[in-house]
Amino acid sequence: MKDTVLLLLETSTESCSTVLTKGGEVIAYRYTDQPRSHASKLALHISEVFAESGLSIAECDxxxxxxxxxxxxxxxxxxxxxxxxxxxxxxxxxxxxxxxxLAMAAIGRAEKIVALIDARRMEAYCALFDGNGTLLKSVKPIIFEKNSFKDLLDEGSVIFIGNAADKLKSVISHPNAIFDQCDPLAKHMIIPATEAFIKKEFKDIAYFEPFYLKDFVAGISKKKLL
Known part of the structure; x- marks a missing residue:
């Protein structure tokens, strides 16, 4: 699999990034953080990474x-x-x-990783991973309040990463909390995409639909939020 060529597209937030990777190494990369530019930039980025690498979609796996x-x-x-x-x-x-x-960008930086995706107001979608990026609890909606993640933080260091990290930072304070306000990037798709390719975990092109942010259904609970 060392020569596997993958085209990686990340467009889930306001930023947009494209990576062409061969054998797990980045050979061409494009990025923009210009809001609402996906429709105008993505096709251009794809064309540019192919031109820069000398490859084409025909040579992608x-x-x-x-x-x-x-x-x-x-x-x-x-x-x-x-x-x-x-x-x-x-x-x-x-x-x-x-x-x-997001978790791939936080590996080794804390004992636990919480990926946060902004859902407006004081709301977000979150998922819990161990420090190596292994999923522990699947994505769920949450409303931030002062005791959010307290039990988790009392157990050890936690990095909160994503475009809702600063929002959470404004309402909680704990010595074990680390915050990284950022967008997901295509270069952090290399490991999971390569693993999915090896396992042949492919989607049905005709029926696959993304996970859009839908009407928020979370409530503030006195129980553990994760």
């Missing part, structure tokens, strides 16, 4: 895209683009959950 939760517009553009590329080329489609992409 698969296309991977972020599946959310996240922005409706960003996910729609990313998934429709990935589907179009796969349909036209016959390449398989891989989908990587956005929290998993």
């Amino acid at each position: 698969a296309v991977a895209v972020s599946e959310g939760p996240g922005s409706y517009t960003g996910l729609r553009v990313g998934v429709s683009t990935a589907k179009g590329l796969c349909f036209g080329s016959g390449k398989p489609l891989i989908a990587i959950p956005t929290p998993q992409i």
Whole structure:
């Protein structure tokens, strides 16, 4: 699998990034944090990474895209683009959950990782991982309040990573809390996308739909939030 070529597309938040990877190494990369630019930038980025690398979609082994939760517009553009590329080329489609992409950027930085995706107001979607990026609890909605994640933080260090990290930082304070306000990036899809390719965990191009941010259904609970 050392020569596997993957095209990685990350469009689940306001930023947009594209990576072409061969054998697990980045060979071309494009990024923009210009809001609402996915529709105008993604196709250009794909064209540029192919031109820079001298490769084409025909030489890719698969296309991977972020599946959310996240922005409706960003996910729609990313998934429709990935589907179009796969349909036209016959390449398989891989989908990587956005929290998993965020967790890859936090490996080794704390005992636990909480990926946070903004859902407006004091709301977010969160998922819990161990310090090596292994999923412990799947994504769920949460409303931030002063005791959010207290039990988890009392157990040890936790890094909160994603575009809702600063929002959480404004309401909780704990010596074991680390905050990293950031967007998910395509370069952090390399490991999970490669693993999915090896395991042949491919999506049905005709029926796959991303995880859009839907009507919020979380409530503040006195029980453990994770």
